[in-house]
Amino acid sequence: xxxxxxxxxxxxxxxxxxxxxxxxxxxxxxxxxxxxxxxxxxxxxxxxxxxxxxxxxxxxxxxxxxxxxxxxxxxxxxxxxxxxxxxxxxxxxxxxxxxxxxxxxxxxxxxxxxxxxxxxxxxxxxx
Numbered sequence: 001x002x003x004x005x006x007x008x009x010x011x012x013x014x015x016x017x018x019x020x021x022x023x024x025x026x027x028x029x030x031x032x033x034x035x036x037x038x039x040x041x042x043x044x045x046x047x048x049x050x051x052x053x054x055x056x057x058x059x060x061x062x063x064x065x066x067x068x069x070x071x072x073x074x075x076x077x078x079x080x081x082x083x084x085x086x087x088x089x090x091x092x093x094x095x096x097x098x099x100x101x102x103x104x105x106x107x108x109x110x111x112x113x114x115x116x117x118x119x120x121x122x123x124x125x126x127x
Contacts, residue, residue: 024052024053024054024119024120026117026118026119027111027117027119028116029088030087030088030118031080033088033111034080035080037079037109038074038078038079041070041071041074041079044071046064046067050063050064053120053121053122053123054119054120054121054122055122059123062124062125069105069107069125070107073104073105082104088113092113093113093114094111094113095111095112095113096108096110097111100126106126106127107123107124108122108124108125
């Protein structure tokens with residue numbers, strides 16, 4: 001009985017450890033990236049969204065504001081529906097969505113390519 005309890009405790013620790021990671025999510029294509037954001041919004045996973053960006057954590061309140069803005073938008077349309085067939089650029093290392101009253105209003109989402117994958121660099125509201 002003690003062995004079973006010990007094994008159960010080990011599995012719980014390993015399971016919770018594998019769910020936590022300091023590494024930001026990395027995407028090999030645009031569909032993965034926008035699906036990640038849509039999933040955060042669908043799951044109301046504010047913390048998952050906020051901590052996915054690599055820029056300093058001092059921007060946390062801004063990211064929460066962005067999340068809430070995107071959440072309101074996502075109630076009407078999935079972000080993926082805005083960008084059918086869109087891909088990350090082949091020859092650039094920075095890529096941005098939205099901003100300046102474009103499809104996401106004043107919300108900007110900035111991606112950065114590093115080591116052949118794309119990561120969420122930063123997000124902010126310009127007005």
